[in-house]
Amino acid sequence: MDRGPTGRLLALPASRRLVAGCAALGVLVWALLVVQWSLVAAVVTAVATGAATPSALAGPLAGVLAAWGARAVLSGVRDRAAARTSARVRRELREALLRKVLALGPGHATGERAGELVTTVTEGVGKLDGVVGRYLPGAATAAVVPTLVAATVLVLDPASGGLLLLTGPLVLVFLWLTGTLAARSARASWDTLAQLGAVLVDVLRVLPTLVAFGRARGSVRWLTEVSEAHRSSTMRVLRTAFLSGFVLELGAVLCTALVAVTVGVRLFQGGMDLERALLVLLLTPEFFAPLRALGADRHASLEGRPAAERVFALLDTPEPARGSRPAPPGVPHLRLRGVTVRYGDRDALHDVDLDLPPLSRTALVGPSGAGKTTAVRLLLGFGVPDAGDVLVDGVPLGDLDPGGWRARVAYVPERPFLAPGTVADNVRLGRPGATDAEVEQALGRAGLLDLVRRLPRGAATPLGEDAARLSGGERVRLALARAFVKDAPVLVLDEPTGQLDAATEAEVLTALHDLARGRTVVTVTHRPAPLALHDRVVALDGGRVRSPAVPR
């Protein structure tokens, strides 16, 4: 019936087992309720009519306690099962999302805002607890217990039972109506919250700049205004969302009041006996209790529903077709044939032809924004051209297994990302199985050995967030070490010496010369020195090849 995100969560095997279990527990709970309240009604009647003293009724009173205790334990069991299922579903979804993020690649992480991606994996999945941990088990209980209680009351007193059967569905209809309205507003509220999260992340990211320009105080005021706007929009949502709770509460208490008054009047007229009247009165709140709990849980699930939509939308995002052919052995022949890449309405690359034979060393030059970085990212398999082909030994890159292909390409970006682990961890990102000796050798060839020896724990020194210990040049050289240890047949360099002084640049170029031997090299550069490393220079401008490959 519900094909939305809640339905998809329900379709997970773990959730199905949970719902079935909760329904079965519901039947037991109903039986215990009937036993417990029958005994209470009998005791009250006996004492109130003077038929017995409490000490004579110790047996029934013990029975009440036993039934009550058993019901309490069942509730605990239900809650535990729900929480465990929820924890498991959330872990599995987070794992699936992280794999998805990797499968979709950097193209998606920039288009889809990076902050929002993180929010979906962390908070978004966290909110599903409201659906899996509360709403689903609550709904199962609410489907079973009230039905059975209504049937029981119908047998005991058809008039009161009829009242329950009349108000119950009415309450449910109102619950559904208001819930649907609230769901719509909750989605809007989630959007605001996600934007608010992105705003906070962005402000924190640029805080140093804001401080330097004396704008930090202004950002506090601005953040306050945004939060205030969020408050008033959320309050609008809640006014509607709480209506469902109001309707349930009103329905429940009015029905209890009605049953009490009608039963009372019939007792007065002598049409009913006290024990039965009491039992009906005591069972009536039990008809509404699961529905009321469901109203509260439904509010939690409303918050979770838009989150679930984001989660499933991300999981459903089609992955770029993953080729399965193994990457050809040896040093490959790379070609760009008529490649066009569009960013919005501008062509980052326009009908570019580029031939990169094995062991060629090509420098891509051109003004910033010419499409150099776009071209090398295509070679790495990050993104697919909008037109044309990237060919590896004549095979479209898209047909190759992306993992296999990336293992054959070493990449040194303009500003390398350094993971917060140790120096060695960062080098091993190139090849996780590298031995300590290989890591040290790579560090040496990248010209980092002096630095590593100065660090307190050598290559095992943690770098800390954003590697604040390292200068720009050292970062690049660490990324070079990563490329050295990877030992791949294709080397892609994006401004490898852009941040180095002349002396260090010369050292790194010597190292690069050593590294380049026996590989195909593609380098983006605007500096003259690295050009000596290459045998051909290709100039790009405005996404087009301005001059064909110029042999040096």
Next chain:
Amino acid sequence: MREVLALLHGPRTALAVVLGALTVLCGAALLAVSGALVTGAAQRPSTLLVLMPLITGVRLFGLSRAALRYTERLVTHDVTLRAVTRVRARVLERLIPLAPAALTGARGGQLLSRVRADVDELQGVVVRLVAPAGVAVLAGGTAVALTALVSPATAAALAVLLLVLGAAVPAAAARAGRRAAVDAARADADVAADTLDLVRGLPDHLSGDGGATALRVLGGHLARQEEAQRASARLAAVTTACREGVPGLGLVAALWLVGSDVATGTTDPLLLAACALGVLGSFEAVGGLGAAWSAAGGVRAAAGRVSDLAATRPVVTDPAEPLPLPAGSALAFDGVRLIHPGAARPALAGLHLAVADGAKVALTGGSGAGKSSVLALALRARDPDAGRVTLGGTDLRRLPLDGVRSRLAWSAQAPQVLGGTLAGNLRLGRHDATDDELLAVLSDVGLEGVVATLGLDGWVGEGGERLSAGERARVGLARALLSRADVLLLDEPTAHLDAASAARVLGLLAGDPRAVLLVTHDADALEARWQVVDLGGLDR
């Protein structure tokens, strides 16, 4: 906890508590009056009029309970959201003094996660902690007092059971659950931090090992997260069983005690069902306390971290009695020594450098020679470990921070671009710049192309991702050029530029009347009027 209470709006919070207590009492009263009505009717009084007060009571309590509950929930959430706004502002305010220096050291992902998680934790303080506690005291106390009118013994039993359910059980659960809560918070923070790292470093992870290492590490965090949640689930189950079970004890106690009074004839039989059901309804008073106790630990931890933020000593502070800003903005470094924490050797050792008003100074030197540190010292992102930095002859440490920074404009090596419009980013430099001024400075730095495709009000993308690295660098440069500062501090302004653009920018800077202190690795490209200072030379 003072931290928490400071975030609350007093009268609104009190209103929420009173409404909550009335709701609970209405529910209990409805049950009690219904019980009395049924028992009373069974006694077959001479006329229905005898039962009329009871019938009216049933209707009154029924209607008002629903209305009270609705209002109470709205008020509570309104108080909560007001607190959220205050928490966000407070956290940001406390981060600002720490901003330039401390934020680069702390893991950005952890910081992000911490700020957002703490904000989330504190925002629940009214709903989860303050309101339930207030309702428990107010409604529980009233219920015990009313019960005492009928049966003091039953009232005593009710009071004991309310304390057990409201205080003893949750306190024990919270104590037992503290470890799981800490584990969960730590796992949550790790998951958030490493997810952010994975997303930011996606190209490096993919081209490195295809993300295998990152996935393995995150998988470990997720397993810890699930284990912590399962540990909480075990405790929650026990708490639930108590919450459902203890009211049964109250009901049976009331039946026994009031029933004995009825049997001996000291109490009206009418009151037996009324009292038993009223006692049962009273347990709702402490219904929210279980969650409150478990929330208390998390709230306290979050409040503690937010307080710690305030207690963290900023690397630089405003002087207690700042001197007035000097007339000139000549910068001078006087025997300046700087050691980065954890570094084996100083980044700067005895630097002497003067940048007169309008002077053009270029810093060169090897990687790690401390070029960027010189700019950081000038901005007072840090203070020197020895020696002094002066502005117009006055030590920076004696001048107001805002004042110092208003004299300087800074463009980092990779300038931070805000997710917003191009114009918004530039106006950080000068908030009242006109569109014409913006267009002029953009053309000066060679960004006409971007203006043509994007427009001044075009969205530059998250972190300026729709601009290339070279374009972002020039946006940073343009921002500095626009500012009314006397000294421009530029870190590698030409690093991302081709030779022609670099020459143009350097020419522009040479012709600018303001003093310029720039870091470059390419001293050969500079005209004769630049004074070149080789830090590598000073250092070696």
